[in-house]
Amino acid sequence: MRRAWSLSLAILALCACGGIRVRSRAADACPVTPPGLAADAAGHAIRTIFLIVMENQDWSSVKGSSSAPYLNGVLLPRFAHAEDYRNGGVHPSLGNYIALEAGNPLGVDFDAPPGEVHLPVSCHLASWLEATGISWKAYEEGIRGDECPLADAGRYAVRHDPFVYFDDVAGSPPDPRSARCIRHVRPYSELAADLRTGNVARYNFITPDLCGDGHDSCSPAHDRVRQSDAWLERELPILMASEAYQEAGAILITWDEGGSGDHPIGLVLISPYAKPGYASTLPYSHASTLRTVQEILGVTPLLRDAASARNLSDLFTSYP
Numbered sequence: 001m002r003r004a005w006s007l008s009l010a011i012l013a014l015c016a017c018g019g020i021r022v023r024s025r026a027a028d029a030c031p032v033t034p035p036g037l038a039a040d041a042a043g044h045a046i047r048t049i050f051l052i053v054m055e056n057q058d059w060s061s062v063k064g065s066s067s068a069p070y071l072n073g074v075l076l077p078r079f080a081h082a083e084d085y086r087n088g089g090v091h092p093s094l095g096n097y098i099a100l101e102a103g104n105p106l107g108v109d110f111d112a113p114p115g116e117v118h119l120p121v122s123c124h125l126a127s128w129l130e131a132t133g134i135s136w137k138a139y140e141e142g143i144r145g146d147e148c149p150l151a152d153a154g155r156y157a158v159r160h161d162p163f164v165y166f167d168d169v170a171g172s173p174p175d176p177r178s179a180r181c182i183r184h185v186r187p188y189s190e191l192a193a194d195l196r197t198g199n200v201a202r203y204n205f206i207t208p209d210l211c212g213d214g215h216d217s218c219s220p221a222h223d224r225v226r227q228s229d230a231w232l233e234r235e236l237p238i239l240m241a242s243e244a245y246q247e248a249g250a251i252l253i254t255w256d257e258g259g260s261g262d263h264p265i266g267l268v269l270i271s272p273y274a275k276p277g278y279a280s281t282l283p284y285s286h287a288s289t290l291r292t293v294q295e296i297l298g299v300t301p302l303l304r305d306a307a308s309a310r311n312l313s314d315l316f317t318s319y320p
Contacts, residue, residue, distance in 0.1 A: 030123035041298025047248035070233035089262035103304025135201035141188035148181035155209035
């Protein structure tokens with residue numbers, strides 16, 4: 001029954017040019033103006049972005065928690081964070097990941113594999129980056145790299161990988177042999193080598209596995225907050241030691257959603273351009289993150305809700 005329902009919605013979406021269960025044609029339609037670069041894009045201070053997405057924690061469960069000593073004892077005193085970053089009450093995961101890529105959830109308010117969710121939408125961040133000559137990669141922990149990862153496997157959750165839901169990346173129907181997908185959606189294990197060799201993209205979307213992102217309770221900690229904090233403590237120094245970060249980089253860490261409702265979730269900015277120890281109380285959303293990525297990279301026009309969202313400039317000493 002659910003498969004048939006998803007299929008009928010996909011057919012409706014094809015007519016409305018916006019995704020699953022389109023809420024309004026105006027909200028989900030592509031902008032009239034084609035993608036381009038801002039006139040001053042080459043002079044922007046920040047060159048490389050890393051976006052890391054964690055799972056299912058209200059900010060009140062992370063900030064001040066004894067289970068997150070690295071975040072509270074090292075990251076927050078040195079860098080900037082947001083106190084009122086919310087996901088708009090979107091649940092479960094998939095719609096939030098799509099919002100980070102497309103500017104809103106495109107009507108997706110359920111979790112399902114790409115074979116049941118077709119997004120025939122050309123106006124999303126990855127495609128616009130390519131159209132303007134800006135490189136991108138998604139580093140997914142737990143995938144093999146010899147095919148487009150279209151299904152859950154071990155600790156890899158496909159619903160945490162938004163790119164494989166877009167027809168222009170994974171194909172229609174989704175194809176594990178999609179060359180574009182395989183070229184851009186890579187195993188997280190390759191990131192360290194890419195950083196060492198200078199082969200890192202301008203935009204990098206990073207998804208830890210289900211233990212590292214805190215979705216599942218895993219041994220030995222059996223503490224979701226501690227698991228994600230330990231992942232950051234282990235992996236962030238590798239990013240921060242790279243030339244891409246040190247010269248002009250920004251690492252954004254956020255959570256896809258809170259435990260329930262629309263309570264604040266976390267966003268932390270790690271960058272040479274972050275205000276040290278700063279806590280912004282301004283309201284932000286996933287659309288704020290997308291707007292910030294677009295503005296830093298100079299990609300215009302802004303996608304969907306990013307056009308009306310507040311950017312994250314308050315967290316930076318120099319922006320964009």
